[in-house]
Amino acid sequence: MAAEFLTFGAEGILTRAASLAEQELSLLWGFKGELTSLRDSLSKLEAMLRDAQHLQVRGERVEMWVKDLEGIAHEADDVLDEYEYELLRRKVEIQNQIKKKVLNFFSRHNPIAFRRKMAHKIKNINASLANLKNEAASIGLVDRSTLVNATSHDIGGLDRETVSNFDQDEKYIVGRKEVASDIVTTLINSGKNQENCLSVMAIVGMGGLGKTTLAKSVYNNPEIGRHFDQKIWVCVSTPFEVKKILSEILECLKPEKAGIKGKATICENLQEDLKGKTYLLVLDDVWNDDPNKWDDLMSCLLNATSTKASKILVTTRSVSVSSIVQTLPTCVLRKLSEDECWRILKYKAFPDASVVLSEDQERIGREIAKKCAGVPLVAKVFVEVLFACVLLVLICSSLINL
Known part of the structure; x- marks a missing residue:
């Protein structure tokens, strides 16, 4: 090779x-x-x-x-x-x-x-x-070598915050409905005959493909809400600190326990709060490829998990990360088609579906869609940049005419 x-x-x-x-x-x-x-x-x-x-x-x-x-x-x-x-x-x-x-x-x-x-x-x-x-x-x-010793300040672009709720522009999801449905089905149906088993599924793809948006779609699916007693969302990013992740899980379950510091005490509280309950834990934006750190986190969670059928959904850019964490088949996220990118561009530019575009407008839009290379984030950002440029031109024109 x-x-x-x-x-x-x-x-x-x-x-x-x-x-x-x-x-x-x-x-x-x-x-x-x-x-x-x-x-x-x-x-x-x-x-x-x-x-x-x-x-x-x-x-x-x-x-x-x-x-x-x-x-x-x-x-x-x-x-x-x-x-x-x-x-x-x-x-x-x-x-x-x-x-x-x-x-x-x-x-x-x-x-x-x-x-x-x-x-x-x-x-x-x-x-x-x-x-x-x-x-x-x-x-x-x-x-990955830059992630091992880097601090959050050094790699500010990787130290990000995500939440489980949809942003306004995330509600219009293109090309992922079938994938989301398959993930929901897998999370609900897998591991039914296994006791005390914490199954893990990974969503893998390059930056901008919509891994977080897909995870939100799964997290907010009504079937997931009916099946699991608890839903927990934690944005991991970097660095991968087991105690911090456990603390955020506990805070999500019981906000009043956010001040608890000791790792052992956090684990005891998680065991108490999760006793007899099933849960879905989403770990978004995971970069850690150290198996020892992952095993440490899993050991704490397994001790706190008293029932079968709880699941973890991980999003990551790295195949090596998914190979460490997965116990269920990995979801490798594909790029969107040119037509799907065009649909995102059109929606971002003209949210009103009743707007009729001319042939020239659609031709130009589809040419732009080709340049998006199948990455939905590129399509969204392009429209925002285009609108900013138009606004700048209008401001400059008004200043010239003063």
Whole structure:
């Protein structure tokens, strides 16, 4: 498999780049920083590559991404070969004549010219790797190493808050009704003959596909309300702190117990409040791929769960996370069709269904839908940005006419 081959290749290039970046050599003057960036970029992309190896669904874009990374890795390998060759050549070359040194200034072995050439090549490779890393986020590949030690401040974009209630623009759900129905059926019907079993189902997909909206649709489904005694919604995000998650579960059940601090006391209260009850727990936006932390959370919840048929629904961008938590089949969220994206665009722009669009308006709208690449969030944001631009034009026009 291309991804497996690339991992070993990238590891070799990473080792060489790291070794060279640590050396204090005159030849490194002018591009040591670029060489260090190359090492760091390869290290981060290598982590993303490990995610690519675990992907259960391989789209064309993922395969193209892997091939592009392979090409850039080979290019980096060639540059490092060239650098090491020049190091070896200079070690064996004796330059003890002034005339030869002067002539060498104009030759292809001139050290200043060589440093400039190498800096330019490595800089271009780093730019290609940066573009590839940015593209990786759009196909669901995540550099998990940045999540392990990061604080909420460091990764503010990942530290988010979600609630179980629908926002106004989330009520119009396109292309997910059948999926939501299947999830509801699975959560209700699975594990009926198992005692003290806490089943877990994961919804997996890249950012913007509507995992949270789908989870809300399931959570607020009337059948779920009738089947489970309690419904609990917790936005996990990062960092994954077991005590904090348990505390939020308890607060959701009994708001007056929000001040309880000790983990053991929280677990005792959960056991008391959940005794004899079935519940659905939604853990939204989970990034943790440490099995030990997940096992710790599950151990606490299993001790507090006294009846069968309670369920956990997890949303995550990472296939590796779902492979750790799932006991039920994973729901891998697909992208929307162009027609479904067009329906979102049309609804956002014209909530009144009675509005009739001209052929030109619909043609332009469908062209925009193609650019959404099947991601519902892109369609929603595009309309908001378009309206903001129109408003800005109107404001500017009114100011000009003053």
